Amino acid sequence: MRENVGRPTIDDVAALAGVSRSAVSKVMNERGGISAKTAAAVREAAAKLKWVPSAAAVALRGARTRSVGMVIARSTDLLAADPYFAVMISGAEQVLAPLGYGLQLHLLGDDPEAEMATYRKLARERRVDGFLLTESRIGDPRFALLRDLGQQAVLIGIPWQDDPQPHVQSAAPLRGVLDTARHLLDLGHRRIAYVSGPDDRVHTVQRREAFVTALRESGVTPTIAGARRFDSLEARTITEDLLRMPDRPTAIVFANDMMALAGMGAAQRAGIDVPGSLSVVGYDDLPIGEWHYPALTTVAQDLAAIGAAAAVALLRLLGEERPGQQPDIPPTRLVIRESTGTAPPA
Amino acid sequence: MRENVGRPTIDDVAALAGVSRSAVSKVMNERGGISAKTAAAVREAAAKLKWVPSAAAVALRGARTRSVGMVIARSTDLLAADPYFAVMISGAEQVLAPLGYGLQLHLLGDDPEAEMATYRKLARERRVDGFLLTESRIGDPRFALLRDLGQQAVLIGIPWQDDPQPHVQSAAPLRGVLDTARHLLDLGHRRIAYVSGPDDRVHTVQRREAFVTALRESGVTPTIAGARRFDSLEARTITEDLLRMPDRPTAIVFANDMMALAGMGAAQRAGIDVPGSLSVVGYDDLPIGEWHYPALTTVAQDLAAIGAAAAVALLRLLGEERPGQQPDIPPTRLVIRESTGTAPPA
DNA sequence: CCATCGATGGAAATCGTTCTACCTGTTGCG
DNA sequence: CGCAACAGGTAGAACGATTTCCATCGATGG
Numbered sequence: 150m151r152e153n154v155g156r157p158t159i160d161d162v163a164a165l166a167g168v169s170r171s172a173v174s175k176v177m178n179e180r181g182g183i184s185a186k187t188a189a190a191v192r193e194a195a196a197k198l199k200w201v202p203s204a205a206a207v208a209l210r211g212a213r214t215r216s217v218g219m220v221i222a223r224s225t226d227l228l229a230a231d232p233y234f235a236v237m238i239s240g241a242e243q244v245l246a247p248l249g250y251g252l253q254l255h256l257l258g259d260d261p262e263a264e265m266a267t268y269r270k271l272a273r274e275r276r277v278d279g280f281l282l283t284e285s286r287i288g289d290p291r292f293a294l295l296r297d298l299g300q301q302a303v304l305i306g307i308p309w310q311d312d313p314q315p316h317v318q319s320a321a322p323l324r325g326v327l328d329t330a331r332h333l334l335d336l337g338h339r340r341i342a343y344v345s346g347p348d349d350r351v352h353t354v355q356r357r358e359a360f361v362t363a364l365r366e367s368g369v370t371p372t373i374a375g376a377r378r379f380d381s382l383e384a385r386t387i388t389e390d391l392l393r394m395p396d397r398p399t400a401i402v403f404a405n406d407m408m409a410l411a412g413m414g415a416a417q418r419a420g421i422d423v424p425g426s427l428s429v430v431g432y433d434d435l436p437i438g439e440w441h442y443p444a445l446t447t448v449a450q451d452l453a454a455i456g457a458a459a460a461v462a463l464l465r466l467l468g469e470e471r472p473g474q475q476p477d478i479p480p481t482r483l484v485i486r487e488s489t490g491t492a493p494p495a
Numbered sequence: 496m497r498e499n500v501g502r503p504t505i506d507d508v509a510a511l512a513g514v515s516r517s518a519v520s521k522v523m524n525e526r527g528g529i530s531a532k533t534a535a536a537v538r539e540a541a542a543k544l545k546w547v548p549s550a551a552a553v554a555l556r557g558a559r560t561r562s563v564g565m566v567i568a569r570s571t572d573l574l575a576a577d578p579y580f581a582v583m584i585s586g587a588e589q590v591l592a593p594l595g596y597g598l599q600l601h602l603l604g605d606d607p608e609a610e611m612a613t614y615r616k617l618a619r620e621r622r623v624d625g626f627l628l629t630e631s632r633i634g635d636p637r638f639a640l641l642r643d644l645g646q647q648a649v650l651i652g653i654p655w656q657d658d659p660q661p662h663v664q665s666a667a668p669l670r671g672v673l674d675t676a677r678h679l680l681d682l683g684h685r686r687i688a689y690v691s692g693p694d695d696r697v698h699t700v701q702r703r704e705a706f707v708t709a710l711r712e713s714g715v716t717p718t719i720a721g722a723r724r725f726d727s728l729e730a731r732t733i734t735e736d737l738l739r740m741p742d743r744p745t746a747i748v749f750a751n752d753m754m755a756l757a758g759m760g761a762a763q764r765a766g767i768d769v770p771g772s773l774s775v776v777g778y779d780d781l782p783i784g785e786w787h788y789p790a791l792t793t794v795a796q797d798l799a800a801i802g803a804a805a806a807v808a809l810l811r812l813l814g815e816e817r818p819g820q821q822p823d824i825p826p827t828r829l830v831i832r833e834s835t836g837t838a839p840p841a
Numbered sequence: 842c843c844a845t846c847g848a849t850g851g852a853a854a855t856c857g858t859t860c861t862a863c864c865t866g867t868t869g870c871g
Numbered sequence: 872c873g874c875a876a877c878a879g880g881t882a883g884a885a886c887g888a889t890t891t892c893c894a895t896c897g898a899t900g901g
Contacts, residue, residue: 156621156645158887169851174889182849201619205560206887208551209856216599216622225799228581230782235574235581239602246601246613251622253562254600255592256585267592273547275502276562276597381786411786418788436576437783440727440757442764453571504857515881520859530879552857555886844901851894856887864881870874 157198166194177202208275216251217463218277222264227379228256230407232435233452234283237305240456241281248469250460253277265294272298279463285309285316286349303463305455307351315466317458317478322352323359325448325481329402329430330363332446332483337492338400338428342372342391344412346379346404353404356432360402372398376408384408388415392427399427399492406431406438406447413445413488424490434484443487450481503544512540523548554621562597563809564623568610574602576727576753578781579798580629583651586802587627594815596806599623611640618644625809627802631655631662632695649809651801653697661812663804667826668698669705671794674829675748675776676709678792683838684746684774688718688737690758692725692750699750702778706748718744722754730754734761738773745773745838752777752784752793759791759834770836780830789833796827 163170168187175183176191183191194200208214219241221234228234238252245252253276257263268291271277279301282291285308292314295302304316333341343360346353357373364371374391376383384403388411391398403409409431413423421427423443431438431447438445458476465475509516514533521529522537529537540546554560565587567580574580584598591598599622603609614637617623625647628637631654638660641648650662679687689706692699703719710717720737722729730749734757737744749755755777759769767773769789777784777793784791804822811821 156619159889160887170888171852171890172850175850178889180890184849187850199619201616202889203555203887204620204622205551205554206856207889209549209555209858210887210889211856214551225582225585226782228585229578229798232575232578232581235578235602236571238600239571239574239604242602246603251599251601251617253597254584255597256581256588257592258585270547270595271597273502273545274550276550381782385786407783407786410783414786414788414790436572436727437753437756440731440760441787442760444760452575505859506857516858517860517882518880521880524859526860528879533879548859549857552886553859555856555888556858556860557886842901844899846897846899848897849895852892854891855889859885861884862882865879867876867878869876871872 157200159200159202162191162194162198162200165198166191214276214278215249216253216277217245217279217281217460218253218255218268218271219281219283220255220257220264220267220271221283222257222259222261224259227259230381231379231405233433236452237283237456237459240453241460242456243453244457244460244464244473248464250464252281261290265290268294268300269298272300278467279303281305281459281463282314285314285351287351287354288349289351301463301466303459303466305459307355309351315462317455317462319450319455319478319481321480322450323356323481325432325450325483326356326359327363328483329448330360330367332485332489333400333402333428333430334364334367334369336400336428336489339369339492340372340396340398340400341369342374342398342401344374344376344384344387344391344401344403344408346376346408348375356404371402376404379405379408381407381411384411385415388412389419392416392419392421400430400489401427402430404432406433406435406445409445409447409488410437410441413441413443424488426493428489428492430489439486441488446486446489447484448481449484451479454478503546505546505548508537508540508544508546511544512537560622560624561595562599562623563591563625563627563806564599564601564614564617565627565629566601566603566610566613566617567629568603568605568607570605573605573725577725577751579779582798583629583802583805586799587806588802589799590803590806590810594810596810598627607636611636614640614646615644618646624813625649627651627805627809628660631660631697633697633700635697647809647812649805649812651805653701655697661808663801663808663824665796665801665824665827668796669702669827671778671796671827671829672702672705673709675794676706676713678829678831678835679746679748679774679776680710680713680715682746682774682835685715685838686718686742686744686746687715688720688744688747690720690722690730690733690737690747690749690754692722692754694721702750717748722750725751725754727753727757730757731761734758735765738762738765738767746776746835747773748776750778752779752781752791755791755793755834756783756787759787759789770834772839774835774838776835785832787834792832792835793830794827795830797825800824 176188282304308314345357434449522534628650654660691703780795
């Protein structure tokens with residue numbers, strides 16, 4: 150442990166400015182009731198000492214931590230595969246940092262017990278003022294838990310069954326999927342497969358249903374394959390199975406880019422030309438998709454904007470006065486690249 | 496703002512157990528001097544009330560936050576491309592969480608000013624007990640800054656010029672690179688290019704020099720191409736340039752997997768067969784490399800183990816008694832897959 | 842000329858812990 | 872029997888801010 154010598158306190162500032170502790174506090178928090186001259190002196194003293202209020206003291210006194218929590222429960226290999234969170238977090242940070250908020254991140258394995266325990270602990274220790282939630286599940290227990298704990302939270306995504314949980318999501322969240330359906334139909338595809346993620350995610354189900362419905366309206370019934378996890382290995386084996394079918398699909402849509410790339414790799418390894426004999430579509434628009442050959446057709450959503458919007462919404466909930474405008478999130482949109490092409494002749 | 500009603504304090508526990516505040520504190524912190532019977536009563540009371548000490552109060556009193564900081568300054572698109580950090584953080588988390596430590600994460604854009612300011616702020620507000628640092632640069636100003644601020648820190652990677660900064664890294668950090676050189680030579684490659692990252696990173700330079708030296712010993716001089724950023728676009732244009740050379744290389748080694756994949760995509764798009772006409776090697780062993788076709792030969796390092804080791808080292812520095820064994824980090828190792836093959840006949 | 846008022850600024854309580862004294866029996870020992 | 876040592880426990884002072892009263896003072900108005 151180092152010495153704490155030198156770390157100035159509010160009293161040091163007060164002494165230097167020749168005023169009382171309370172005066173300093175009032176000035177620095179712009180609470181008024183202090184003359185311009187005194188205020189200037191205080192500010193100068195604070196600047197000279199480079200004083201910054203102790204987060205712990207502020208938190209203890211005011212029950213405000215200026216810190217928000219985020220708990221992510223995912224297996225390490227899934228984290229490794231998917232830069233999803235980093236982008237969202239950096240978007241949130243852009244909003245949080247200017248207002249002096251920090252982000253307390255917990256990356257757990259895929260263990261619901263531990264996840265709940267972490268929320269509980271963070272709340273009980275009063276380490277955070279609120280939470281940012283991701284990946285809402287069917288019957289998600291977190292909403293109830295956090296309400297019990299008296300914690301504010303904003304969900305990134307779609308709450309389950311019109312739960313009153315505050316949330317943010319892309320404008321036109323399904324447009325990308327619908328455009329995908331249209332795109333494939335326009336290219337002449339009729340045998341289309343959809344490789345969905347685990348069914349416990351709300352967005353997984355929503356997107357799949359939107360896709361199926363859109364195709365049905367044109368008289369096409371897609372083959373549905375459900376992965377148990379958002380997993381590249383699953384994507385590969387499912388793709389291999391699909392390609393072995395007698396009337397194999399001419400287009401496969403995957404739940405995310407990582408699965409799409411793994412699937413495309415599997416097809417190529419099997420000697421199937423993409424997009425000549427098979428079209429492939431992903432979801433997320435990860436940078437890698439652009440550099441892959443053939444470049445991946447996918448649905449883009451602005452994760453950074455979503456993160457930022459979630460942060461603003463949460464700060465609002467926390468009673469922060471100046472969280473800025475609620476930024477609007479652009480709609481999801483289909484990005485057409487090289488991995489989709491006209492359906493091969495039957 | 497919610498009510499704070501119900502959140503029990505240490506006094507509530509003391510009252511319920513029929514003892515004094517100090518007794519509760521002693522029991523819960525295992526400081527001794529309390530009879531087994533009383534201790535049991537206290538523990539029972541604490542459990543019944545589900546009491547957890549307030550982090551703010553503990554921090555204020557003891558100057559201990561039980562929280563470590565991590566500041567990452569990288570542009571959003573680089574974050575998006577590279578799941579590097581998530582894995583490292585989840586490794587660190589495995590060590591931190593059981594000891595009740597949290598991680599304050601700050602994801603900034605690539606802005607050295609803001610980065611320094613963030614360290615300063617976190618330290619002054621006493622929000623963290625210490626820092627985990629990544630990506631040491633040539634002449635890295637952070638070491639000096641943190642020493643000034645009286646903050647403990649552990650660097651993940653190699654410090655600059657034997658700086659006394661505590662650090663952790665893979666065992667045999669260069670073995671992977673050396674094995675790469677050997678591997679390519681064994682396959683008969685003689686015209687080899689090395690696409691390095693920005694020269695301000697310590698590891699970038701070290702790896703490149705190790706690679707060049709290893710080849711030289713066998714009388715081969717590689718072509719060196721330096722990217723200004725760890726960037727897929729750069730990787731692509733550099734690759735295109737390399738492939739247009741009169742005596743174009745038969746093997747290209749990239750500074751990381753994302754660049755390698757982008758480079759491979761560029762080659763394939765130019766109609767060059769990998770590995771038939773060109774071998775490609777990456778670094779990091781991201782999961783995507785395994786699913787790509789052809790699967791990427793690359794150097795693996797155990798990022799989770801590195802993160803965990805860094806966390807243990809930091810906790811040691813912070814005087815934490817039971818941070819567990821210093822886990823050993825496995826050596827870097829070459830993972831040979833499909834993207835490397837025998838050199839094409841001259 | 843005195844009561845009132847608005848504007849400033851200060852004193853002190855408070856948040857929930859930890860930790861250093863100190864107190865109080867009981868036991869040990871010469 | 873008298874005193875030290877000790878075990879078990881308590882009281883209360885920090886830690887560093889915010890915030891709620893108060894006190895002061897010059898000005899103002901009746």
